[in-house]
Amino acid sequence: MVRGSHFKWFVCGLLFLAVTILYMDRQALSIVAPRLTEEWGWSETDYGNVVAAYQFAYAVGVLGVGWLIDRLGTRFGFGLLVALWSLAMFAHGWAATVPAFIAARFALGLAQAGCFPCAVKATAEWFSKEKRALATGIFNSGSMLGPILAPLAILFLYAHSGWLATCVALGAAGVLWSVAWLVFYRTPSLAPDADGRGCPPRETPLPLAELLRCRATWAFFFGKLLSDPVWWFFLYWLPKFLHDKHGVALTQLGAPLVTIYSVTVIGSVGAGWLTERLARRGLTIRSARKAVMLLCALLPIPVLLAARTPHVWLAVVLIGLAMAGHSGWMANLFSLVSDAFPKCAVASVTGIGTMAGALGGLFVAQFAGWVLDATGSYWPLFVMSAFAYLVAWFLVYLLLPKKGLNE
Numbered sequence: 001m002v003r004g005s006h007f008k009w010f011v012c013g014l015l016f017l018a019v020t021i022l023y024m025d026r027q028a029l030s031i032v033a034p035r036l037t038e039e040w041g042w043s044e045t046d047y048g049n050v051v052a053a054y055q056f057a058y059a060v061g062v063l064g065v066g067w068l069i070d071r072l073g074t075r076f077g078f079g080l081l082v083a084l085w086s087l088a089m090f091a092h093g094w095a096a097t098v099p100a101f102i103a104a105r106f107a108l109g110l111a112q113a114g115c116f117p118c119a120v121k122a123t124a125e126w127f128s129k130e131k132r133a134l135a136t137g138i139f140n141s142g143s144m145l146g147p148i149l150a151p152l153a154i155l156f157l158y159a160h161s162g163w164l165a166t167c168v169a170l171g172a173a174g175v176l177w178s179v180a181w182l183v184f185y186r187t188p189s190l191a192p193d194a195d196g197r198g199c200p201p202r203e204t205p206l207p208l209a210e211l212l213r214c215r216a217t218w219a220f221f222f223g224k225l226l227s228d229p230v231w232w233f234f235l236y237w238l239p240k241f242l243h244d245k246h247g248v249a250l251t252q253l254g255a256p257l258v259t260i261y262s263v264t265v266i267g268s269v270g271a272g273w274l275t276e277r278l279a280r281r282g283l284t285i286r287s288a289r290k291a292v293m294l295l296c297a298l299l300p301i302p303v304l305l306a307a308r309t310p311h312v313w314l315a316v317v318l319i320g321l322a323m324a325g326h327s328g329w330m331a332n333l334f335s336l337v338s339d340a341f342p343k344c345a346v347a348s349v350t351g352i353g354t355m356a357g358a359l360g361g362l363f364v365a366q367f368a369g370w371v372l373d374a375t376g377s378y379w380p381l382f383v384m385s386a387f388a389y390l391v392a393w394f395l396v397y398l399l400l401p402k403k404g405l406n407e
Helices: 007-040 044-072 074-092 098-112 115-126 129-140 142-184 208-212 215-246 254-280 285-298 301-307 312-340 343-375 379-399
Strands: none
Touching (some): 007 044, 007 074, 007 098, 007 129, 007 142, 007 215, 044 098, 044 115, 044 343, 074 115, 074 142, 115 129, 115 312, 115 343, 129 142, 129 312, 142 254, 142 312, 215 379, 254 285, 254 312, 285 379, 301 312, 301 379, 312 343, 312 379, 343 379
8 A cells, every 4th residue: 555645635534434334333222213212111201311421421521532542543542442342332233122222332432432533533643634525524424334335224123133233233244344454554653734735743642731721722612612503413313303393204215315415425525625715715724714614603503493394304404514514624623633732642632522523413312312202302303403503613713723732
């Protein structure tokens, strides 16, 4: 394998596959939730508790994992974590009760916590600032392809082979990826600068106390805290929303979910492309990111109508537009970290922000279960989804300093 200028795109492809596998594993439960909750008599609160177990583990794990990856290195750390979450996915196949699923989801969340800190760090190691949003948008589009493939693959496997075989197949995919990553990935000896030339990377990890004193850390923290709950809500409750409110049967979920996540891919890659174009036209990279993030923050507002419309495909289009805004938002929000910090701190800061997003997801899991059990209405959850990004954008704008530690 030639590790020249083209190797970075091979790395980006591996990151894309990792995120795709992560989301297929994460999505498996929500895809079959309408059937499992009926078979086992789960309440909305039971399902919310199972979802919350993953979120809690993800929030607990991600801060420590980011710190650990900055010390272990991207190659060994990422390969180990994917292997561990694949074992947790195997364990899902033998779960049949709420406590068993809580244990399996906790283990999965703990191991998957390292995916995005590793991916963002690998992107910082291989890509210059101008191309990081595009590279991030490409690998982050795995978070859309995974949910596109999930209903197709999981429903087929579940219908023909059952829950155990479905979990074994998903776990095996992660094990194969882990082997490929350990064989092929190497950290470059020189970090890319804006012109594509190499510059010596800073090797000493920054202490947590220093990172917490940085305004850029808190910009990322609040950007994730306010926006991630929307993604988690749609990820776990979208199949149930379509089933409960529009009568979409389990076997018919494929087309609406594929449509929604296909639109989302456009937002992820398109936002990265637009950021690079604006930077080429004279805007600073940070100004370009802020402008594109504002556009992405406006896209979810029409999703308010999705909670009230009786037309399933109008709801599908509006939710797809909102999720496209989220994916474009994340492509640039993640890139802000590698813009502002040396690569020896990227995984740690990404971990801090991702912990905030997971805590937000933990809140929405409990809140959504409580709201739906108490009222049966999705309206409060769609109001939250419509305006969370605008609030997050204003906080990022106010908190982000003009220069970071990496500048």
